[in-house]
Amino acid sequence: MAMAAMVFAGTLNANATTTQTMPTNVQSLSTAATVSIIQDEEAASGDDNPGFHQALKQRFIEGGPGFMGIVLLCLILGLAIAIERIIYLNLSTTNTRKLAENVEDALNSGGIEAAKEVCRNTKGPVASIYYQGLDRADESIEAAEKAVVAYGGVQMGQLEKNVSWISLFIALAPMLGFMGTVIGMILAFDKIEAAGDMNPSLVAGGIKVALLTTVFGLIVAIILQIFYNYIIAKIDSIVNSMEDASITLIDMLVDYKNKK
Numbered sequence: 001m002a003m004a005a006m007v008f009a010g011t012l013n014a015n016a017t018t019t020q021t022m023p024t025n026v027q028s029l030s031t032a033a034t035v036s037i038i039q040d041e042e043a044a045s046g047d048d049n050p051g052f053h054q055a056l057k058q059r060f061i062e063g064g065p066g067f068m069g070i071v072l073l074c075l076i077l078g079l080a081i082a083i084e085r086i087i088y089l090n091l092s093t094t095n096t097r098k099l100a101e102n103v104e105d106a107l108n109s110g111g112i113e114a115a116k117e118v119c120r121n122t123k124g125p126v127a128s129i130y131y132q133g134l135d136r137a138d139e140s141i142e143a144a145e146k147a148v149v150a151y152g153g154v155q156m157g158q159l160e161k162n163v164s165w166i167s168l169f170i171a172l173a174p175m176l177g178f179m180g181t182v183i184g185m186i187l188a189f190d191k192i193e194a195a196g197d198m199n200p201s202l203v204a205g206g207i208k209v210a211l212l213t214t215v216f217g218l219i220v221a222i223i224l225q226i227f228y229n230y231i232i233a234k235i236d237s238i239v240n241s242m243e244d245a246s247i248t249l250i251d252m253l254v255d256y257k258n259k260k
Contacts, residue, residue, distance in 0.1 A: 071176050074224075078166050078223075078227070081166055085166075089159065089231065091123065092123075094127060115130075126241055130245065133250070137256075145250055148249060155242065159238060159239070169220075169224055173221045175217070
């Protein structure tokens with residue numbers, strides 16, 4: 001009896017040990033499965049919510065290569081011209097007050113040639129206008145004034161070079177988008193006519209593609225319009241500086257002639 005009791009007790013202990021071990025293994029397997037499920041959900045969430053660039057690229061592809069490619073070309077050409085103009089205008093910007101002081105000092109100390117040398121060593125349209133006026137100063141004040149006005153018009157043309165192309169792309173991009181929308185709607189109604197049934201799923205894709213062309217055309221126009229307004233404001237600022245510099249130069253030449 002004692003031996004049987006001992007065997008029975010050992011069996012109970014073994015069963016208890018097995019019972020304590022089983023939940024640990026099950027818990028480990030459950031934890032691993034939970035982590036795997038969470039990772040799968042995160043990956044799926046990342047696929048369902050792409051980044052801005054990926055979403056933009058996807059929408060661009062859905063719009064079709066025809067009109068969307070032309071709209072993209074308008075954006076590239078418009079930005080290229082805008083960046084070139086911005087760089088040129090920033091290089092053409094001059095501290096007109098400092099230039100006028102240097103020219104006046106050189107004119108009083110070294111005469112016309114010294115003032116012309118200061119203008120040659122300074123970049124920008126204002127310095128070029130000063131040089132043209134000083135180059136005709138030996139003839140008369142009227143000749144110098146005419147040279148300044150004429151060369152000012154030439155410099156203004158250089159500042160406004162290719163700006164009209166940006167305005168063309170601003171008008172062209174949304175017009176191409178609207179054209180793509182109209183063509184897409186026509187194709188959608190052709191599908192309705194061919195099917196003989198007003199099924200929303202039949203035309204939803206075509207209408208979406210048509211509207212995407214309009215959206216991208218408007219985006220291109222908005223981007224180029226911002227650059228265009230900045231360029232126009234920069235040109236106006238430089239032109240005002242040129243006009244003020246022209247008046248200042250004529251006054252300096254009149255004082256120089258009177259002192260002589």
